[in-house]
Amino acid sequence: MKAADKAKHRTDMISSALRSAILERVLMPGMKLPEDSLGERFGVSRTLIRQSLERLAAEGLVELRRNKGAMVARPSLEEARDLFELRTQIEDLVISRVVKNMSPEILGELEAHLAKEVEAEHASEPISIRLATEFHILLARLAGSPVLLRYVEEIGYRCGLTLSLYARPHSTDCGIQEHRQIIDALAKGDEGTARKLMRHHLTAVADRALFRTEEGGPLLYLDALEPYAKKVRDGGA
Amino acid sequence: MKAADKAKHRTDMISSALRSAILERVLMPGMKLPEDSLGERFGVSRTLIRQSLERLAAEGLVELRRNKGAMVARPSLEEARDLFELRTQIEDLVISRVVKNMSPEILGELEAHLAKEVEAEHASEPISIRLATEFHILLARLAGSPVLLRYVEEIGYRCGLTLSLYARPHSTDCGIQEHRQIIDALAKGDEGTARKLMRHHLTAVADRALFRTEEGGPLLYLDALEPYAKKVRDGGA
């Protein structure tokens, strides 16, 4: 029963579900996240919901105000800029590590992911947003540093959240074309080019995003969450 | 009552207390951290202890094994190397931001901290370890990026923990002399030198640390924790 040790448990599943919902813009910034409603949805008690919310708050996806409950975070423009700036610098570190680790298997994983992106390109929007974020995360995993991976994940998620606040609804967010080029540069071991491309790629995303100042939005809590909750209740990942 | 919104609450206080205890080597790597014992010590229920442990686990200071409770983390040598490598790269980012933000106030804060370090130099060892870590954290705060600050904190803490596993007991860990030089370089706006010094400083710490392979140690749980717990019970920071 050693393997069961690693079995994701309910808190993990709930956190993941909520995170996905946020990144796929089912839960929009500012929406309230009451413990009992969520608990009811997910078929667990407030205890586990609380844990999950706390975890997401640590990642910066959820704001947690004392005695006032949780809501999907609404990062300020300033925070967003900070985030995107840091992101380019952190992902620089990723690039140089991936170049060092480059191998056929790694290239294979990258290609496989890109294929998924291409396939999803014409599907529903939220999925392609998630895949785009996951491209960066995959790169970070291939960099071989667990801590770095965690940071890229976190920053990536938060940038994704930021995009749902500030980006135009139909911007592509992450050009598949650009991912393609980055992979090619990495394949050639051309760190300089890869780095430049990544930088350009990220600033492009940021530039497209960080200008709308549109305020507010619907603050009511949706039950479009149902599909996410169902997965958890059924024990899926 | 707006200010009270920010009032640190019990979970924060407990986390801080435990973190300090770990960094000051009162809780050594591998020690068990049972919820009820801690709860009793700190005068709170297991709920809050649990939250705190979870938070520390997210920071990497505590290992949390399902159904088997929490213990102070025992980072492997490999993790430690990864950590120290990342640290130099992350603190590079800090340096260049601090140089950009440099001002008399900032210089003042740095000097003030150094003064504390000098003062504590001849006091008990644990305190000077903590102060040394906090030097890096202060720098990160002055870099002006909240996210970067969080990462530096986390990495700093984890490196501190690592040192208590692998470093020789009486190594100075962080040379005050070196902090002095870094401040001077920053004051002159000499980013290159500051960077080089910091890099050298960090690799020196890592080199001093990452060789002992000594195994084990006392696994029993101490109640040297009492002073830390008392602070929390009395509502102090």
Add this chain to the structure above:
DNA sequence: TGTGGCGAAATTGCATGCAATCCTTTATAC
């Protein structure tokens, strides 16, 4: 003496309950 298994004690996983806090609505005064 060493090994395997069984049962009790300890410890965590999770749900629930109660008190404290905050938010909203209604009532009342000006």
Add this chain to the structure above:
DNA sequence: GTATAAAGGATTGCATGCAATTTCGCCACA
């Protein structure tokens, strides 16, 4: 009609209880 205040409802903060799991000591047995 506006503003203020108080009551009621909703929601979180925290403690406690019970079931499930693990750990450890004990004894049988080779």
